[in-house]
Structure formats: structure tokens, C-alpha cells
Amino acid sequence: MELWHTHLLREKIDQDSLLVQGNRACALGALDAGVRFFAGYPITPSSEIMETLARELPLVGGVFLQMEDEIASICACIGASLTGEVALTATSGPGFSLMQEALGYAVISEAPLVVVNVMRMGPSTGRPTTPSQGDVMQARWGTHGDHPAIVLAASNVADMYRLTMAAVRFAQRFRTPVTLLADEVVGHMRESFSPELAGRYRLTSGDFDFTETYIHPEMVREVHPHQLGALRHPHVTGLIHDETGFPTNDPKKSEQFLYELHDKVVHHRDELCLYDIKNEGRGRVCILAYGSCARSARAALRLAEQEGLPVEVLHLYTLFPLPVEIVQKVARRVEFMLIPELNLGQYAREVRKMAENWTTVVSMGKVDGTLIAPQEILERVEELVGKYESI
């Protein structure tokens, strides 16, 4: 197994532990997953991903390109992707906005690539050095037209490493861009974690495992079959196309194509939706959280246990496709779902769609640029439980 973590293990400070910055961990995850192409543009708070890869990629025969803007960055990645590379770019809010058109191009041309968005407060220039989760719905619906989206959310430095690997693998397997969301705190924090990696994330189909077959160098160099397999002269287009790769205006074929794009992701939710549950089955309140808020949620769980409050935590690593099965499973057994997030309730609305038949979904948004403290979550839980008992 160590073979697949060569870049990460170089960061060891002693026998058992590592100390890595989140953005650096993301770059190391990309290297260990076999990413050998990066094109990007400097932007706070994601620049360290680029700086790490500027040093490391040439040492392993990879390509590092600094482009003139974010549009060029993602387009270079698509170009590389069409040759069979799996490419990665990293940015933050304003750059992610500029990338949206090309992101749609990557979806329709089925180009595997990973976009890391280390979120900062928006809209526009916003507050570049404060954490936010304001880009969640942009990651889902930012580019125009009906399209699938695979969106992961990292909550700590270990996630930055492992979810980058997962994002690479998902991009390869489903031939579509994958967005990894982090926020400023996750990107900039330094923390230690165990290099022991397997089995930490769960899927409804079982444990998610980083084994040799999972991150296999041959897998990340698969040639794009849609174009190259179909004809001797591949044709790649952003127009609606049929199985030959050439454009079509045929209504039937157009509809079929869009359904295929959509279904290839949504019909594989059991392979894509990574999550973790703490205190499973013992909560009247479920704190559903992702990203840095999930850390607060886990800390709030410990506080709640001290007070004897019935709380469980559903930590989502995959935001899209919507993890319908697990959210509904939990919703059936809890009275409240509390969703702390650093936006005005973007994901709470998604959860409401999935869960409101069975439980009361309570949004807890915060947009002042500070993190949600565990105590704040605890107070909300106390309020909810108290409210229930008084009825």
C-alpha cells in the first residue's frame, strides 16, 4: 500500500505522524493518484496547491503550467485530458466563476479532470482570506444546461489528500469533471494525521477502500474511449453529439445523450456518495454537516454526549450526486436534521427536498466569515430538544 503514498510519506516528521498543510496535502494526493498535469492561476486561498506542484511535478516528469487566467487554466486541463492524462486545476471563487463555461465543455465532451475550489467568502472578490461554503450550489449548477455533477467536500487535511485521490478516480471512472470543495480554513490549516488511509469513508454499498486496484496508475491513464474508440479521426465537440462524436440536431438522439450524461452519475450514487456517521442510530437530532462545519459538528457531538443529549452526526464527503439513500435512511429515525453551514442554507434546501417527508430540517447558516463554533451547534440542539419536550 505504501507504494501509492510515496509523496505523502515523504512528509513524515516521525515514525507515526505527518504534519502537512491542507493545500499541500491536496497537491500530494494529486501526485499520488497519478496526476501528471496541472494548469492554474494564482488565487488566494488556493495558491499553495499550485506552488507545491510547481516544484514537485517536474521531478516526476509531469507538466506544470501557469496560465494567463482561470479560463485558460481549465481549458489547458481539458486539452490534456483529451490526450489521456488526468488533469487537475485549483482555484477559488472568482476563478471558479470564470471556469464555468469550460466546466460545461468538460461535461459534454466527457473529459476527466479535477477542479479544486478552495472556497472564500463571496460574491465577487468577497473576503479572500476567510472561510466560506458559499459555492456549493455553484459547484452543482454553475455552468449552464442540464448536466451531472460530482462534488466532494473536504473537512480536514487528511480529506484534502484522500478526497483528491477519490476525485481523480471518480473523474476517470465517470469521465466527467469532479469538483473538490474545500474552504480557506481547510486549505490553510496545518495538522497531523495518520498515513493509514483505508476504510475511513463509507458508501451505502459498503466501505470505501483505497487499495492498489483503486488507485492504480494504469487506471488513471485510460484513453478517452468516446472519441478515440468511435472513429479513426476523433471529433470532440461542445455541441450535442451522438455516439460517433459528431454533432446532431436529432431530438431523439439529443434527449438520449443528455439522459446518458445524467444517468451515468446519478445511477451510480452507491459508488459515489461518501459519508460517515457518528453515534449512529442513537440520535433524536442529526447534525448533517460537511467541510469545516463537520469538524464543529463532531466536537458538538462530544459536548452533547457530556450533557446526555441524543445526537448523531451525518458527515457528508459527497454533496452531489445527492446522497439520497443515506439521508433518507437517517431522516426516517430522527426528529430533527440540523444543518450548520457557512452560507445562507444552500445545502439545507437540498436536504429538505430529500428528507422533509420524515423529519424537520433546520437550517443553521452563518455568513460573517467566522467558523461555526461547537457551542453554537450545541445551543441549537438544546433548543430543538427542549422545544420537542415542551410540545
Added chain:
Amino acid sequence: MEPFHAEPNYIIEEAPVFSSGHNACPGCGEALAVRYVLNSMGPKTVAVIPPSCIAIISGPQPYSSMRIPVYQTTLEASAASAAGIRRALVRQGKDDVNVLVIAGDGGTYDIGFQALSGAAERNEDMVYVCLDNEGYMNTGAQKSSSTPYLAYTTSTPGGKPNDKKDIAEIMAAHRVPYVATATVGYPEDLARKVAKAKEMRGLRFIVVLTPCLDGWGVPDDGAVRVSRLAVQTGFFPLYEVEEGERYAINVGPTPGWPVERYLETQRRYRHLTADQVAAIQAHVDHKWSLLHARAKVECVPMFQGAEI
């Protein structure tokens, strides 16, 4: 070429637009440039500023260091934003307001170039000042396409393999009314060029070399010295171009001063080998010869009209 200084006795007339207490690093070369640019433009000016160190210097609300309206636009759109402001002001009959863009080199050479080229082609009526510190210094010193050959940045850890874009020549090729280079080590030259540009119409472009203490690896008191060395060694020539063809060189290099004198003042060049320094010297010499040729060019008609 003999050393000379075109107008050493120019008197700078400053209007109190830029105030002290701004947010720049102590000793910042760029803050000095902002002072001479704003104070020469005067109070009847609207400033358009994309994300950059200049946006930081202009200050967080409500503590603006600039006593004029400031529009902080998006990184890719300075020239387009300024064009909108100018055209609307003209429609409202406010022809006497100056529209000034102050952008960094990333926002000019790289991501803002499309908007700038479009504005130049339409000859939009604005003064566009690029404060060029040769990299993305505000995000931690990554390279831009203005970073010179072989300079270290955090995204070119082995030294930048490509040459700096020659933005003055690119803008001159758009045949805009006025293009000039300037630097903070020659404040009277900088202020004169801004004052001159202010009186003209159409797109006027000034690129100002502004040493970045942290990004270049220069001591706190070194910005002016390094800036003057850039000119005196011929690394950064000071010149003007009108209508894309009338060249005037303003300050001559000091004879016999090798470019090494400039390079050795900065941490970003300390990895250079003797061969690399020689390569940079050869490059600087070559660019000087090209500039000279352009400054002295005699027009020979291509088509005499005699025989078709």
C-alpha cells in the same frame, strides 16, 4: 550611448489626492508610484482598480487612502470597466473627468489583457497605468508574464524559463496615442509622463516598474536604488511612443554598467550562474539595439506608386 536625462529639472506638481497611512508594506515601491500617479492626475479623477496590491493600498472601507472615487473591479475587466465609466460620463456631459486605471502586471499582461487590447483598439479615452512589480506579489509571489527571464518566483522555483512580455511594444503596436515606460526611481520623469498623458485624449498607457521588496528580495530602503539601477544598467529603458511610431528615449544608461549590478541587488536572482548573467546581458544589449533602431527609424516608402 552617452548618459543623459531628458528633463532633469521637471517640477512635480502634486495635488493632495493620495494620503499617508495607507496599507502598503514599509518602503513599498508601488506606493510611491501610486502617489505620483494620483497626485499628478488630480482630484477630478475616477480610479478603476482590479484586485492587486493597489487595491490593498487604496485601503479597506472606510479608510480610503485616495481622495477620489475608486471603483474596485474584477481582475479581468479593468479596461472594460473604465470604458463603461468613460462612455457614460461623456453621455452625461462630464467630459472633464479623468478616468484612470491603475492595475498590476498580472491584471494587465495576463488576465486583463483581452479587455485592455479591446479598449486600445477602440481607443477608449482613459489613462491606463500598469504598476509592474513583475509577478503576482499579492498572492505570494508567483510568476506573471511580466516576470523577467530566470527570475525566481514561487511558481518558477528554478527560475522563469521565458522572457518578459514587452507590454510597451505590444501597446505601441495598437497605435494608441501615447505609450510610456517609467519607474519610481525617476519620479520627475514618472510625474511628467502622467501629466502629459492627462492632457491627451484616447487610450494612454504607462507601465511603471515598481520594485516589490518582499517578492524581489530587496531591503526596506532599496526600492528607489533598485529602480534606478534597472534604468542605469539598461535593464528597463525609459522611453515614450506617440501614435505607435514616434519614439523618444528619456534616460540613457550609464556606459559600462553591467546588468549584473542590477541583478545582484535582488534575492530572486541569487541562484544565477555566470553564464546565465551573461545571457541576460546579451539579451539586454540586443533589446537596446532594437529600441535604438526604432527610435531613429527613417521612413522609406514601401510602395512608390510608379509601376503596378
